[in-house]
Amino acid sequence: MDGETMTSEWNTPVLELKNLTTEFVTKRGAFRAVDDVSLELHAGKTLCVVGESGSGKSVMSRSILQIVDPPGRVAGGQALLHRHRTARAGAGEETVDLLKLNPKSRAIRSLRGRDVAMIFQEPMSSLSPVHRIGDQVGEAIRLHEPVSKKDARERTFELLRKVEIPNPGKAIDQFPFEFSGGMRQRAMIAMALACNPTVLIADEPTTALDVTIQAEILDLIRSIQDDSDMAVLFITHDMGVVAEIADEIAVMRFGKVVETGDVYDIFERPQHYYTQRLLNSVRELDHPSERRLAMRKERPVGAPCLVSDNVRKVFGGSKSWFGTEVEGLVAVNDAELELRSGENLGIVGESGSGKTTLGRCLQRVHDVTAGRILYTDSSGLERDLAPLTENQLEQPWRDIRTVFQDPFSSLNPRMTIGQIIAEPLVVEGKLTGPQIRERVYELLELVGLPVSAYMRYPHAFSGGQRQRVSIARAIAPNPRIIIADEATSALDVSLRTQILDLLLDLQERLDLSFILISHDIAVIRYFCDRIAVMYRGRIVETGDTETVCNTPQHEYTQSLLSAVPVADPRARGQKQRVRYREAI
Amino acid sequence: MTGAIIVLMFYLVGAFAEILAPFDPNESSSANIYHPPQMVRFIDHDADGGWSFSPHVIGMTMERDKFTLKTTYTENPEDKIYLDFFGKGEPYKLWGLIPMERHFLTTENSDERFFLLGADRLGRDMLSRTIYGTRVSMSIGLIGVGLSLLLGLILGGVSGYYGGKVDMFIQRIVELVISLPTIPIWLGLSAALPQDWSPLARYFAITIILSLVAWTELARVVRGRFLALRTEDFVTAARLDGCKRGRVIFRHMMPSMVSHIIASVTLAIPVMIIAETSLSFLGLGLTPPIISWGVLLKEAQNIRSIAQAPWLFAPGGAVCLAVLALNFLGDGLRDAADPYVQDSH
Amino acid sequence: MLLFYIGRRVLWAIPFMFAVSLIAFALISAPPGDYLTTFAATLAQSGDVVDEARLDALRERYGFDQPFIVQYLRWIGGVLQGDFGISFEWQQPVGQLIWERMALSVTLALATLMFTWAVALPIGIYSAVRKYSIGDYFFTTIGFIGLATPNFLFALVLMYVAVVHFGSDVSGLFSSEYQDAPWSLAKVGDLLSHIWIPVIILGTSATASLVRIMRANLLDELYRPYVTTARAKGLSEFRLIMKYPVRIAINPFISTIGWAFPQLISGAVITAFVLSLPTSGPLMLQALLAQDMYLAGAFILLLCCLSIVGMLVSDILLAVIDPRIRFR
Amino acid sequence: QTATGQAPGLAQMVEAGELPPVVERVSDEPEVVEPLNAVGDYGGDLRIYLRGSSDHNHILRVVGPQGLVRWDPDYTEIVPNVAESFEVTEGGRVFTFHLRDGMKWSDGEPFTADDIMFNIEDLVMNEDFAPTPPRYMSGGEPMKVEKVDDYTVRFTFKEPYGDFLAELASPLGQHPVLYAKHYCSQFLPSYNDSLDKLIEANDASDWQNLFLQKCGDLEIPARWGNPERPTLDPWVIKEPYVGGTTRVVLERNPYFWQIDTEGKQLPYIDQVVAPVDQDVESLILSVIGGNVDFGLRHIDPPSNRPVLAENREKGDYRFFEAKSTGGTDMSISLNLTHKDPDLRELFNEEDFRVALSLGMDRQEIIDTVMLGEGEPWQQGPFEDHPYYHEQIATQYLEHDPERANELLDGLGLERGEDGIRRMDNGEPVTFQVDVIPTFDPTWVDSLQLIEQQWAELGVDMEINPMERTFFYERTSNSNDHDAAVWRATQSWVPGQIPQMLVPVHHDSRYGIAWRDWYLSGGAEGEEPPETIKTRLELYEKARGLTDPQERIETFHKIADIAAEEFEVIGVSTAVPTYGIVKNDLKNVPDSMPSSWYYPTPSPTLPQTWFWQDE
């Protein structure tokens, strides 16, 4: 596009990618993750990048700041940052080509975080485990602005509050592992926004957030954008979000941009075959899966097989390390929940409300502080899992599988994908070596990964690819119950339906039950028979999915549903959002 | 790669010491006391100007000053000692079993001797001694480190993985061993050895003593790492995969420490070799007639060697070389185990 | 809170000390014979001859003919009352002999520890960040040569070179004029001007191993996602590495303080012996070799105390530095 | 002759009134010493060294035992020392000593017969303090001591005791004049009623311990640990030898009782300074660095000689010779009272021992290990010594493997397939030789050669190196050894214990069980055969003789028997060692005997040594 002729400030790009190409040079040859990508970012505008999982979105965004991990390198192209066109432009600031700068130079360092800030896709692993949240966020401020420690802390506090982290005064001194996934993600966002960047690169920044908070965050970004003409590059799989915020859309596939255009154009007149499929999937996801409904007719839901009876989980309670009484954090508060065999149960709820914790309790990964977990195994025997020791849990663990919320940290960095998926099979010991291999190949294919993934290590995958590895691992040994914690959040919509259908397939074949923890109401509606809503550690409402979605009883549920973005740009801003706050 | 080759070479040298050593390491000779090292010359010039390829050294004659008792050697250009590859030398038994008499390098005339690394105070060939020392020292390193590695990993792993009472108990044992200064432990344990054990038995006992003292360090580090690792999701995932504890520890957690373990192992081997030397210093470790690098260094450990026979420190060079090679081998192993590095080559 | 924890550890240490003392005493008594046998042997070595009848009488008086446990109880009973017993060799109360030497030992060990850390950390970081650079190879090689040379040999060579080529004497910790002088500022200065030699001798091998360990651990952390995050913030490479991966890679370092310290003290024994340092090492070694039980016992007990303190410190530091451990 | 001169430092103190004049300080009958070369000047330090702990005897050797009598510098005759003169009467049963009139302890208190009576009655004969050493007994009874007058004491024995004077001259015979009554009596319960307080104040465990702490004893470091203790020595302790010290300093005794021929009070040298080094190698470095004025102990093995010789100019020192008094540095004793009956039978075959001796190539050992110093030798004094006994010194020295093999064949020890001989029971002839490698490094070296040489005979000897306490325990106490190496540097003169001729000492490792029998009066151990018993009787007799010639003859009788029995196998003559002395240090003889009983160098009177620039 010819930017120079456009005199209007409005349409002038602040960041221009020209023919960006990024390669991974491995033993098996060079692999182009980003192939000749050209994009423009305009001040005050949002460019949404959607695309297939593994299509190079994250790598592209990292290439801009030259922080691609070692075997990767930017092979060509330009990333022109027109500094003079930004709101905070000072005298003498002009266009720089970010890719020309030495990645270790002071020049690029001063741009990183200040001019161009970045939110990473995997917030769980992207924070240092041994530094306090406040320290990590505040550092970004102190790096680029001459403020005192105290001021920085104050601003950090303010930022944490803005990104809706409850009790920021306490959170500021906590460590990342004390945070829920969504909280970490919000911390990341706070960190990126710390210096009011002119360009914000957000790589799936809201995957771990429930829709209420997501809406708040999107509002926050928008308001900053309004204030300071921040340009936003927003990578997401959630077409609802795209419809909500995008000014322009770029669609990526196999490292290339296959389609760009105005948000309305794309939604209404998609050109590329992939875009069309994507939008179809969105529509499909809007109502319950036909398959599921058909299946239920054939084989009705059975008796409860996993029951949480007043389960309570307190973190860091009475016996702390230094031997004093400390009031713990009640993550799960007398949760009552039952999963029936052959049923799909969805859990939705605010970020940090204890969904993950509840899931882990149900599986007895965490000790529970109080309550019972009644599990009925295939022979019909009911057992309370709560008091069991690790040895006794062997069988239940084989039956109940889990997909972790953070795929990256749940994959052993020193094992190949093949080894990881094969592990439960190897341990089970039922199959021979070659059989296991066969099975792994089969699983890889089922989740849409190439066979070549077998020999590679987790770090060389995209977020969505890792998530699929997690799923493959969970279904590998034919379990009875699968607890899937945000199992599809990093997948593009078409892949998402594909995976959900796969799970339904399995259910049909194997009489599986699912607990699906998700923020994506569409996914829940598509997949789940019943739904449980969590709020602050409590189950506040349960019921049939459709019933709850159509006539929510609890106020929180109402607010949640009111915040679900609609995948239609025309409907933008029309919905009335309500915010629920419990009186404390 | 080079590291691996050199390490392999060291072990081969140890294994085939009898063949590689030109002479019996214990054969002393009053005529060769503190014989300095000789250079090998490859080209032999005839009297009439012609030349031929025949490796040889120039013989030397000893003189001893009656008053200072100092030995001096003068080259005797007439006296050429010709060397022979795989020639017949003193008969020996390979590994005490197979009778042989060929040596890798010998003199053509079996009465003559040559000293590439010089000779010690009894006129014994340092090259042969260093070669024989390789056997004992490298295996002490290997066995001792192996043992302590095993102990350290198992106990440290169990301690860090289980935490709680088990951790408490194992940590107390570790602390006990750590807090006792090494020298009294050495003294006490060596005291427990029967005094008429054969040198070989004593050698093994000492190896075990060394590793009994050495394992704690690793155990403690491993535990520290485990405590941190235990909370990682992928470890939980492994548990949920149905892995038994052993498998969780060794298949899933241990690889994350592989760098550290490799580093400590490559470090522990020289430490073992040196510890053996220190024991020798105290008169407790290996003592002559056993030949180890430690014993040789201990023998060289006096002013006289420093001043007049610096070649006696050749075994020290061997230690250095072995240690460096082991270390580079360790680097290679580490890289092989590092997924990030693997992709980038 | 921390105090409570320390308190608990200290309470734990009491039964522990008993166990240690028992083992220590057993170790000392393990070698056959007793102080008097050694005494006779020592004198014989110098060509002196001892009066045998005298030895037998002393043996009885010192109670060497009594069973082990009786001797132990007698000793530990005294220790509990602050009486470490009498050194057989010197006929002096053990309490008079140990303290000054212990203090110097601790000083030396601390100095060495600081030296090793000061050298090892930067080099370790350097060789991890610049893996396979010339500098990496250089430091590795130097370090390993240091590691592969027995300390006492190094000490001896150094002394020889100093005496023969520079005509100076590097042994000891004080110049002769300060040797028996009371403590003063000048004496401290004199100490400082001498202490660097043993520090270097003792420090080289420890440095080499720390460098390698640091390097290995750091390499593991360098490519973690959180490092990239920090990089994206615009942190300079140096601060970045120092603040994030180093902080985590230092974990095993901390675990080592616990034993590094006591081991430095006991590892220094032979070096101190060669260099004639007035630290506890040579005296302990002599006491052990001479089977001067109470003296050796007191040293071992004190060293054990130091280790326990060291381990306590390292546990606390570990918890402070790695919150994952603290909140396990 | 009376004292007229004194050190400048002392003269100043006299002037200041801090000290009485020199005539009063020195006895009315001072010993007048004729210095070796010249009358000296006052001043300077004598720098020696100490090696770690238990090196107290090095101080003693320089300061001198200062007993009633001492050896003359040639180690042949006993001369008065603290005693002004002595008489031996009644066939060697009565010894009368005349003390020096007006002689003083180092604190100025008079030294009289009372001090000797205190030493003998309150300490030597005090069973609470210590058992009475055998050297003060004869015929199973302790001696009797009377004070004849203030300056005369008389010692009476039950049986004649010709060796008594030699015992007194040795470092172990100093008891009668070791403690000053006026000072040391305060630590005895019989003299001090409030001793308990003193014990407590000094952290001592009991009065014996307190006494040792304060007054020391013959051979313990604490003797040099208390600067307050009065002595009769030329130098007295200033910086004491206590645990962990790094330096010991002695300063001149202002009341010392010897003067030179010009009437100048000895010693010439102001101070003796001894840094404490742990390692022998660092001692050698000190010597090379010129920081040692006189050194002999620890540095004297021939292996150090080249380095020391090389650096003579640098260190500004010369060598002096320290002749051995005889015997061998290395002897191998097979355990003739072995617990294993088969080995015992084998070892008791004299032919076996002779064969081993003939199988040794001594010259090769000397050339290789001893740098060519020494000659093949079995044991006993050298040719030029009055006690020289040819047979015991020189039999079976030749290297004659043929004869040796014949002898072994004659014993019916057939060679097995591996070339090793078999005993009657079919077991190979294998035995271990216990040795302390740190004690004398040449031992292991020599053994390695011997091992090979004996292997030629079909005898499988194994070297069993061990730490010294293990060695003592095994070889001297529990009698568990097959064979052991020890030194046997002896000339059999009075005072020395001839442990290689008669099993009377724990170093008699060929017959520890016999020794136990002898020392316990037959209660323990094993009754020895006639040949040993005869020797033991002769030895007892010899100790009583006063006539030197008669004593020599008796010893030769013992040696005759011992030579016939051939219990101990020697290697070579004890190598003459050497010491170093600074070029500017005068009156040091170029050669002196080296022996503990002498003890080197004190009879050469270091108090007469002095500094003089060339």
Ligand SMILES: Nc1ncnc2c1ncn2[C@@H]1O[C@H](COP(=O)(O)OP(=O)(O)OP(=O)(O)O)[C@@H](O)[C@H]1O
């Ligand atoms: N370190 C690496 N080595 C080799 N290949 C890599 C590496 N990192 C990423 N890739 C590959 O690059 C491609 C693009 O990855 P990227 O993370 O950009 O995908 P993405 O579009 O962000 O996908 P997702 O939506 O799943 O996050 C993927 O196919 C991935 O396998």
Ligand SMILES: Nc1ncnc2c1ncn2[C@@H]1O[C@H](COP(=O)(O)OP(=O)(O)OP(=O)(O)O)[C@@H](O)[C@H]1O
């Ligand atoms: N290991 C822990 N230590 C202390 N607090 C914890 C720990 N894990 C979770 N919490 C706290 O428990 C609460 C619930 O966390 P949980 O991870 O279950 O939330 P979630 O519902 O899964 O949220 P999200 O949707 O954001 O992942 C949070 O407030 C979190 O801070």
Ligand SMILES: [Mg+2]
């Ligand atoms: Mg991505």
Ligand SMILES: [Mg+2]
């Ligand atoms: Mg969660």
